[in-house]
Structure formats: structure tokens, C-alpha cells
Amino acid sequence: MTHPAAGHADLPPLTLRHLVRDAAQHGLEPAMLCDGLGFSPGDLQDAGFRVTPAQCAQFIRRVLARRSRPAIGLKLGSEINLVSWGLVGLGFMACSSSRELLDFAIEFQREAGRLPLLRGEATDSSYCLVAQASFPDPAVSAFLVEETFAAMVQICRQVVGRHFYPRRVDLVMERPVHGAVYEETFLCPVRFGQLENRVHFPAEPYAVHTADALVLQDVRSRLAARERAPAASELESAVFQAIRRDLSQPPPLAELAATLHTSERTLRRRLGALGHRYATLVSDERRARALALITQSSRPLQQIAVECGFADLRTLQRAIKRWTGSSPTELRRMARQGGD
Numbered sequence: 001m002t003h004p005a006a007g008h009a010d011l012p013p014l015t016l017r018h019l020v021r022d023a024a025q026h027g028l029e030p031a032m033l034c035d036g037l038g039f040s041p042g043d044l045q046d047a048g049f050r051v052t053p054a055q056c057a058q059f060i061r062r063v064l065a066r067r068s069r070p071a072i073g074l075k076l077g078s079e080i081n082l083v084s085w086g087l088v089g090l091g092f093m094a095c096s097s098s099r100e101l102l103d104f105a106i107e108f109q110r111e112a113g114r115l116p117l118l119r120g121e122a123t124d125s126s127y128c129l130v131a132q133a134s135f136p137d138p139a140v141s142a143f144l145v146e147e148t149f150a151a152m153v154q155i156c157r158q159v160v161g162r163h164f165y166p167r168r169v170d171l172v173m174e175r176p177v178h179g180a181v182y183e184e185t186f187l188c189p190v191r192f193g194q195l196e197n198r199v200h201f202p203a204e205p206y207a208v209h210t211a212d213a214l215v216l217q218d219v220r221s222r223l224a225a226r227e228r229a230p231a232a233s234e235l236e237s238a239v240f241q242a243i244r245r246d247l248s249q250p251p252p253l254a255e256l257a258a259t260l261h262t263s264e265r266t267l268r269r270r271l272g273a274l275g276h277r278y279a280t281l282v283s284d285e286r287r288a289r290a291l292a293l294i295t296q297s298s299r300p301l302q303q304i305a306v307e308c309g310f311a312d313l314r315t316l317q318r319a320i321k322r323w324t325g326s327s328p329t330e331l332r333r334m335a336r337q338g339g340d
Helices: 014-025 030-034 053-066 072-078 082-094 098-107 138-159 180-186 213-228 234-245 253-259 264-273 278-296 301-307 313-324 328-339
Strands: 117-122 126-132 168-170 197-202
Touching: 014 030, 014 053, 014 072, 014 082, 030 053, 053 138, 072 138, 072 180, 082 098, 082 138, 082 213, 098 117, 098 126, 098 138, 098 197, 098 213, 126 138, 138 180, 138 197, 234 253, 234 264, 234 278, 253 264, 264 278, 278 301, 278 313, 278 328, 301 313, 301 328, 313 328
Parallel strands: none
Antiparallel strands: 117 126, 126 197, 168 197
């Protein structure tokens, strides 16, 4: 498996969410860390929000520059909550064995928000999880590898049991002065200055007591469908999120350009190169939101008009009639009858 192009926003920001929480606990302003990256701390709490590898790397670099704590990746990884990995976490619990769990993690590493490229390799005595992170900043690469390894070891302990732990960890980075913390985290020997980043797990499969083949099949199908979905570019993702943040009053293009540290003219040109007009994107989002709220919620139509940025209820009614041939009331009634 290879990661998509750096310009595609298709990675769940699991690591960034943990970093925002940690930064806030230590006096760093999350909004400052996000400034100019095309998203806000609030966006990271949106279950459907995705980021690019480049956005992740820039955010991590900012945190590392402001946090003096050594091996922060180990800390975050070892504190991982299995539930926060969503469907991927459920898939781990449904696997039949430790080997299937590790293979599942490799198969759906993108949906797990993993930036290091992962692969599995069997040896006579071990099954190795191998990670490659090739970012220009070695500190970012080291953070991503240690965070991923610590998270996977912690997940294995939670799902398989405390009796399942790695036999050895190999890291490309040279041993730091705080090297002992790595052995304390992984509870096994750690070798630094190696050719590859590897976690050596036992070769023999350990049973997972929560295994469920039907659940695993369903999870795998859902995750595969997600991975087939086209990914937005970094610019598209930033613009969509800005519009959705407050559809009643989306920011003027000039204001949006300023938050992205570019000019209005440049932003308009870049959107045009992608086949977009800002006004059309706003209109499309209003249409999608209005139709969803009318058919899937019980909100008063007047409230929907305000939330979606229509001048008044009559404007919303005319728009719905133009789009669907039905009035909002008729559309809502048909949706309810269809669900009965």
C-alpha cells in the first residue's frame, strides 16, 4: 500500500486531536497551532473531517517546536483510546488473532490516520510491523514512528491481553539521552540506529476473545468503501470546512484567503483551476444542508432557513421548489412516509 499524494485530504486527524488536547493541557493555544493550515481546532472534532499528510506534518512540527517534553509521541501513543479509532478500533476487536489484527491495521492504515507507511514481514521467530516515515524533518518522522508503534502496542495489549507484548523494537533514530523511556514504554529491548523501524511481535498468533467474523466482514466492507471515495484536495477541504463552519454567514472570499495566508486573487485562481467558483460552492453546501435538515430533522422551516443562510422562509421555499419540484412541507412529508 502507498499513501496518496500529499495534496489529498483523506487522513482522519486522530493524532492531531490528541496533540490539540495535550497542547491545551500545557498552555498552548490550539488556534495558534492551526493558524494558516486551513482548519481550526473545531474542525478536528468533526467525525468526517480529513487532512493531508502535509497539514499533519506542519502541525506536528509546530507542536514539537513549542513542547520541550522528550518522546512526546511515546506518551500520546501509549495513552491511546481504542474507541477513538472508530470503525478501525471495532475491526481490531473483531479480528480472530493477533496476526489478523496486525494485518488489519496494515490494510486500513490510512483510515487509522497513520502517516508512516506500514507493512508486515514474517521471520522465523517474529511477525514484524515495519514503519517508514520519510518526511524532510527527522523530528517529525521520529515522532510519527514512535507514536504509531506505541499506539499499536497499547492496542494489542487492550485487545489481545497484557500477555501479548513485543519481543524487541528497532528504531532508525540514534539513541537519545532519554532512551530509557522507550524500554519503559514498550517493556522490551529497544535497539537504536537500525536500518528500519520494526516492532517484533511473537510469530505465533494469539487469540482475540472478542472475535466476531460477521462484524469484521461488515467493518472491512465499510472501510473499503471509504477508501474508494474520492479525496478532496487540501485547498478544497479548507474551503469546504470554512463554508460549513457557519453556513448562515460564510466568510467573504477575501477573509477566507487571509486565513489561508494567501490573496483573494490567488485563491480565486486556484479554485478556478480545480473547476470551482466560491459562490457555487456556497450554494451547493446550502442546498445539501437544507435538503438534509428538511428530510432528516424536525427543525422548524424558519430555523432551517436561518441556519442555511437564506434571506427568509420564502426564499428557502422557492429554492426547494426549484431544486425538487416540491415544497419543503411536501418534501418532509414524503421523507417521513418513506421511512414508515
